[in-house]
Amino acid sequence: MRKEFICIECPNSCKLVVDIENDKVVNVTGNKCKKGETYAKCEVENPSRVLTSIVLAEGLEIKMVPVRTNKPIAKKLILTAAEEIKKIRINNSVKVGDIIVPDFLNTGADLVATREVRNE
Amino acid sequence: MIERDLVIVGGGPAGMAAAVSAHENGVKDILLLERDQFLGGILNQCIHTGFGLNYFKEILTGPEFADRFIKKIDDIKDIEVSLKSFVIKLNNNLEITYLKPGEMNEVKAKAVIMATGCRERTREMAHIAGTRPSGIFSAGLAQKLINVEGLLAGNEVVVVGSGDIGLIMARRMTLEGAKVKAVIEIQKQSKGLVRNIVQCLDDFGIPLYLSHKISRIYGQDRVNKVDVVKVDDKYNEIPGTKFEISCDTVLISAGLIPENELIEMAGVEIDRKTNTPVATDKNKTSIEGLFVCGNAFQIYDLVDSVARDSILAGKMAAEYLKDKK
Numbered sequence: 382m383r384k385e386f387i388c389i390e391c392p393n394s395c396k397l398v399v400d401i402e403n404d405k406v407v408n409v410t411g412n413k414c415k416k417g418e419t420y421a422k423c424e425v426e427n428p429s430r431v432l433t434s435i436v437l438a439e440g441l442e443i444k445m446v447p448v449r450t451n452k453p454i455a456k457k458l459i460l461t462a463a464e465e466i467k468k469i470r471i472n473n474s475v476k477v478g479d480i481i482v483p484d485f486l487n488t489g490a491d492l493v494a495t496r497e498v499r500n501e
Numbered sequence: 502m503i504e505r506d507l508v509i510v511g512g513g514p515a516g517m518a519a520a521v522s523a524h525e526n527g528v529k530d531i532l533l534l535e536r537d538q539f540l541g542g543i544l545n546q547c548i549h550t551g552f553g554l555n556y557f558k559e560i561l562t563g564p565e566f567a568d569r570f571i572k573k574i575d576d577i578k579d580i581e582v583s584l585k586s587f588v589i590k591l592n593n594n595l596e597i598t599y600l601k602p603g604e605m606n607e608v609k610a611k612a613v614i615m616a617t618g619c620r621e622r623t624r625e626m627a628h629i630a631g632t633r634p635s636g637i638f639s640a641g642l643a644q645k646l647i648n649v650e651g652l653l654a655g656n657e658v659v660v661v662g663s664g665d666i667g668l669i670m671a672r673r674m675t676l677e678g679a680k681v682k683a684v685i686e687i688q689k690q691s692k693g694l695v696r697n698i699v700q701c702l703d704d705f706g707i708p709l710y711l712s713h714k715i716s717r718i719y720g721q722d723r724v725n726k727v728d729v730v731k732v733d734d735k736y737n738e739i740p741g742t743k744f745e746i747s748c749d750t751v752l753i754s755a756g757l758i759p760e761n762e763l764i765e766m767a768g769v770e771i772d773r774k775t776n777t778p779v780a781t782d783k784n785k786t787s788i789e790g791l792f793v794c795g796n797a798f799q800i801y802d803l804v805d806s807v808a809r810d811s812i813l814a815g816k817m818a819a820e821y822l823k824d825k826k
């Protein structure tokens with residue numbers, strides 16, 4: 382099977398032509414650099430994204446604490462993860478990078494705060 | 502009236518970068534005025550990644566980018582930050598009037614840097630025919646409602662405009678559980694970054710209609726559907742191409758326009774089309790000692806460019822103050 386992707390690793394946006402056999406990438410053309418090949422492999426074999434969202438705060442100076450996964454997680458988990466985040470509460474001050482949930486949904490990525498938020 | 506060497510209006514990335522740079526270039530007396538109760542400006546609502554790749558060589562979220570500058574500002578005691586300080590007047594003598602809860606203050610500055618950012622264009626909203634029910638938001642307002650207030654603007658959404666803010670909001674609404682039915686773009690191509698089309702639309706199967714526009718909005722109390730129609734090269738509707746999409750929310754992402762009413766009040770010459778100061782050089786205005794930087798000077802796509810040019814503005818103000826002495 383042959384598929385086309387646009388590499389999103391840099392603003393060049395190379396159009397990648399990717400040959401796939403048994404869910405594995407066998408050949409990539411159209412990439413101006415090595416990163417394009419890695420990107421194509423990832424997109425086919427294990428597509429993943431960093432998830433950013435917000436978590437409800439209780440008793441803090443603002444209502445919502447912005448959070449992210451500190452590594453990309455599998456794309457197919459993104460919507461489940463976004464739902465899961467809605468159940469979390471933060472009730473103590475946090476700094477940027479503080480871990481809210483370690484090994485979030487067994488992805489190997491931690492959910493971390495992206496803003497410093499103090500107690501009320 | 503109290504006198505200060507340098508007053509900076511706006512505590513977004515532009516104002517913070519200018520303050521740090523002015524200090525590095527020798528200014529010892531800096532007052533930074535911000536109307537919100539936090540520093541950071543628009544970055545506080547931009548919780549997605551995509552900031553700082555050029556400046557910090559890392560991909561950060563908006564709040565993380567802001568945090569780095571807030572820490573720098575905290576460490577410099579020559580910079581006095583005054584929050585909840587809303588500037589309401591500026592004149593050509595560089596006298597500034599600002600409101601704080603329960604008080605009105607005046608300050609005279611030797612130099613001023615305006616870093617008041619931008620607001621969303623809403624003019625385009627007026628061109629859509631039909632009723633004016635609730636459920637029509639500018640994309641940036643919806644972003645603030647969700648990311649700062651935790652309120653979802655609606656459940657079935659059509660986004661108008663495929664610039665980056667429109668694309669980011671299509672994904673954001675989807676992640677919060679809304680169904681984004683379409684992004685409608687009147688141009689032949691999206692102005693947004695390709696990576697945002699991939700990550701925000703394709704990832705979630707959200708259709709993008711290029712060369713299309715919304716021709717009518719329906720609904721009494723709340724939006725209940727819109728008409729979408731294809732347009733030709735001159736943006737005229739092509740007969741027979743109309744179809745409808747049911748939805749309860751329309752997000753309009755029509756671009757940004759610099760916020761420059763204060764310098765206009767002071768008598769600075771403004772380009773009517775772009776709302777930017779008419780200037781011989783970057784960050785300058787027709788009034789000596791009055792500088793403008795960040796999105797107030799021109800709309801930047803990347804916060805990295807805002808930081809770079811605001812650092813320049815801080816340096817220009819510092820040099821101006823040196824020459825004056």
Ligand SMILES: Cc1cc2nc3c(=O)[nH]c(=O)nc-3n(C[C@H](O)[C@H](O)[C@H](O)COP(=O)(O)OP(=O)(O)OC[C@H]3O[C@@H](n4cnc5c(N)ncnc54)[C@H](O)[C@@H]3O)c2cc1C
Pocket residue numbers: 510511512513514515516534535536537541542543544547549550551552553586587588589616617618619641644665666760794795796797801802803804805807
């Ligand atoms: C929705 C959105 C998404 C974006 N996404 C990205 C992205 O993915 N990557 C990227 O690099 N860039 C992105 N940008 C661009 C970048 O974030 C902005 O260009 C940058 O934040 C602008 O900084 P600024 O300091 O000029 O303005 P702002 O951040 O708007 O700061 C202006 C500040 O001035 C204050 N102010 C205004 N008027 C007054 C007054 N009268 N008195 C006192 N204070 C006042 C405001 O409260 C505010 O804090 C995005 C921008 C927007 C709007």
Ligand code: SF4
Pocket residue numbers: 388389390391392393394395411412413414415416417418420
């Ligand atoms: S292949 Fe290399 S040059 Fe092309 S878009 Fe990807 S990273 Fe950029």
